[in-house]
Amino acid sequence: MSKINGSKMLLKCLENEGVEYIFGYPGGKVIPIYDAIYDEKKIKHVLVRHEQGAAHAADGYARATGKTGVCMATSGPGATNLITGIANAYMDSVPIVAITGQVTTPEIGTDSFQEADITGITAPITKHNYLVKNIKELPNIIKEAFYIASTGRPGPVLVDIPHDIQVALIDEQVKGEINLPGYKPTIKGNLKQIKEAAIKISHSKKPVIFSGGGVISSNASNLLREFADYAQIPVVSSLLGKGAYPENKKLSLGMAGMHGARYANMAFVNTDLIIGIGVRFDDRVTGKLSEFAKNAEIIHIDVDPAEIGKNVKVAIPIVGDAKSVLADLIVEYKKLSSEKGLADFSQWLDEIECWKKKYPVRYDRNTDLVKPGFIIETLQELTKGDAIICTEVGQNQMWAAQYYKVLEPRTFISSGGLGTMGFGLPASIGAQFGRPDKLVFDIAGDGSIQMVSQEFATAAINNLPIKIILLNNGNLGLVKQWQELFYNERYSETCIKGCVDFVKLIEAYGGVGFRVKEKKDIEKAIKDAISIKNLVLIDFWIDPDENVFPFVAPGAPISEMLDHKQVKK
């Protein structure tokens, strides 16, 4: 019986899980694993420049491909640098497995050099975590980690491996087994509830589907399309739900909420039935909860029972995977409609169409200033929607969400729940590794990109042709916008103007940069960027006074939306 060490066993287990990439960074307490990586043939290790980048890259890879992303770091500071990325994946239910080195088993708890209690620290931000205490447990733990991360409501799982376990010997032939008596996610929805839901939908007058990230993560987009198109029910999306239903179709109302389209919010105000699928009725969507969808009953479909009834009162709860429940719902609704006739919502759709015409999401087109809305619309035209769009966090993200019509699932990648500045660039690296066939853009702000600009090196060294659309306004724009509207224009620490030449910066890393200061140059710049098979950054000097509208003030009901005109002095 031949024996291998824990590090080789770890890689073997990762190979068995189909892992293609590890995004990581070496350090003292993972040297044995990196020694094994030196000989590794099947898995490529991507060396990032900061561990936070590794976690976000694994996250972006997972969102773009639907597979589980893997990141790795050493003990102590390496592990703690992963935390923001793990928390981000937890809030957005993204399957990643984070592997950390740990001090040797006898040293644990002695405040040994580079020791951190990473399982303790990450308990609230992981779906589950493990500290491997015995080499014999390692194959089972890796198997379970991938199973837990990718099933039910997906999420991050951390596996902490002490140094002595990495070098301990184990029989090469050992295979991991899953033994999780306490973990049985409900996949199939209760059929009685689904039948009731079908009846309720057919009796409603103004139904609206509220589709979230769960539809995308369960690969249920096709079924959502089939259901919405058959039943002729309009679809409102959350930020993470963008792309589940094609946003260029008539039934799509785009994103709702704080910066959502006014017509999407009006649909919530006026609807009598919300069919929430894979959403958690987050406060950025509902606004003031007591005023949210007052006239509506709610059918809530979610794989996580803890989400149902957490924020809103639910008439028909359905616990189950969006894909399975939608498949059953389609059967039931078609059966019902063939017996009693298909419910006619055309009057409701007409009403919505009027709002769409009356309240489009808009910016001032009659100006020579460089408007972010125009940049993103141009990007949409030039890519025809066939690209993966990653975003940073802030105004850039909201403009991207408002103006880029996402047509396919897994092509809009953004930090939703945690709102992590610096997510976009590393996420686009992960997405580009996962989808080398796709054009990948990172819509960025000058604030967020500086949080992770060291990852330009990772992108450049790996010849990733990512295009960074930098919407540079010299400000931490979204905070500045709040200061302008709610804090008497007291711009405390939000001006970051003029200190960085982003064109030189990208060139320093080996990429290509252009600067665009005039509206007429926008189209050519994006065209040129697409034609260059290299890392490109376009530094757009946008109108620094442009804000994100419409806007629901925090704590206000979503019916009360501010737009450009209302706040103009």
Added chain:
Amino acid sequence: MNQIISVLVENKSGVLAKISGLFSRRGFNIESLTVGPTDDEKISKITIVVNTDEKTVEQITKQLHKLINVLKIQKLDPGCSIRRELVLVKVNTENKSRAEILEIANIFRANVVDVCKSSLTLELTGAETKINAFKELLKPYGILEFVRTGMIACARGKNIKK
């Protein structure tokens, strides 16, 4: 209102920390928490008492279900469950009060577990109300130490454990 949640968990290290962490980070305050192995040494039973409303308990229960090492959760109705606590009380006997204290102990069927010249240690089991009454009666003599286990509980009648 006090609510009793009985949780079966895999007996692994870190499980208790995950459960108590779940309570603290959602702002749920724990009144008492007991833990011990069941007849199956791989499985432990945790009894948690929380003072909160129905809706919060429902959310707590759902969140507990999400923990991978949690096997089964049961909310125990105070009317249909047996609840017990054990308490050790060390009472001052310097004022020649030993006879009186022993009389009280007798009425409550408490056991004397330790005795010395100036104090008496009693052991009592019972439901919360009984223990509170016992404490009130002993207070005037001077309670030197009062240690209670926190509540353990199980449902009445035939109860399925797994």
